[in-house]
Amino acid sequence: MKKQCYFSQHNIKYIDYKDVDIMKKFMNPHGRIINRKRTGVSAKYQRQLATAVKRARFMGLLPYIVR
Amino acid sequence: MNDTHDDRLAVYEIGYLIVSSVPEEKVAGEVEAIKKIIAKAGSTVIAEEAPYAQDLAYTMRKKMVSGGYEKYDSAYFGWIKFEVGSDKIEALKNSIEAHPSVLRMLLITTVKENTYLSKRAPAIVGAKVGDEGAEEIKDATATVSPEEIDKSIDAMVKEA
Numbered sequence: 001m002k003k004q005c006y007f008s009q010h011n012i013k014y015i016d017y018k019d020v021d022i023m024k025k026f027m028n029p030h031g032r033i034i035n036r037k038r039t040g041v042s043a044k045y046q047r048q049l050a051t052a053v054k055r056a057r058f059m060g061l062l063p064y065i066v067r
Numbered sequence: 068m069n070d071t072h073d074d075r076l077a078v079y080e081i082g083y084l085i086v087s088s089v090p091e092e093k094v095a096g097e098v099e100a101i102k103k104i105i106a107k108a109g110s111t112v113i114a115e116e117a118p119y120a121q122d123l124a125y126t127m128r129k130k131m132v133s134g135g136y137e138k139y140d141s142a143y144f145g146w147i148k149f150e151v152g153s154d155k156i157e158a159l160k161n162s163i164e165a166h167p168s169v170l171r172m173l174l175i176t177t178v179k180e181n182t183y184l185s186k187r188a189p190a191i192v193g194a195k196v197g198d199e200g201a202e203e204i205k206d207a208t209a210t211v212s213p214e215e216i217d218k219s220i221d222a223m224v225k226e227a
Binding site for chain 1: 082084121123124125127142144146171173175177178180182183184185
């Protein structure tokens with residue numbers, strides 16, 4: 001069965017860069033954004049997620065890389 | 068052609084990091100300074116969160132006036148959402164960036180509605196928000212009489 005998009009399911013319209021806990025769900029232990037084919041996130045929200053993660057990284061809320 | 072759109076109101080959000088070398092009791096003063104810059108541009112504040120101490124995900128550097136760099140592993144993170152004319156935002160951004168205690172700032176366009184879903188960390192300033200919440204809880208308990216509580220407990224015991 002096809003996975004439903006997490007953000008559509010939870011009625012999340014905008015992904016805020018300050019919502020670190022939500023964004024961490026879609027990142028692997030190295031701090032990279034997980035492919036939407038694995039998470040089931042829709043293209044629209046994957047784009048929003050990518051922007052939010054990059055903003056959070058700039059503000060030091062999320063790491064650019066975890067070794 | 069752009070002149071026709073220049074004075075349009077838009078919703079912006081500024082996220083800022085205040086350097087950790089500022090003592091906790093003086094952070095409120097720094098926030099006031101940032102707010103003054105925003106108010107000067109004739110903006111209306113929609114929402115905000117007072118800064119709280121935050122460990123940074125990586126070490127950041129800030130250029131000092133003397134020429135060298137200072138390194139920071141932690142900072143106070145806060146944000147302000149406001150509405151202002153798009154012609155004033157550039158000057159506003161530059162003046163906040165130039166503020167000596169601002170380590171880094173991020174300016175984004177956003178929407179009026181609340182987009183921040185997570186629980187907020189306890190703020191250093193702006194304790195009013197917490198106080199209001201406490202009052203609401205008190206009111207809720209005041210409306211329930213002790214007899215009603217007893218009844219509900221009895222009902223629960225019976226069910227068990």
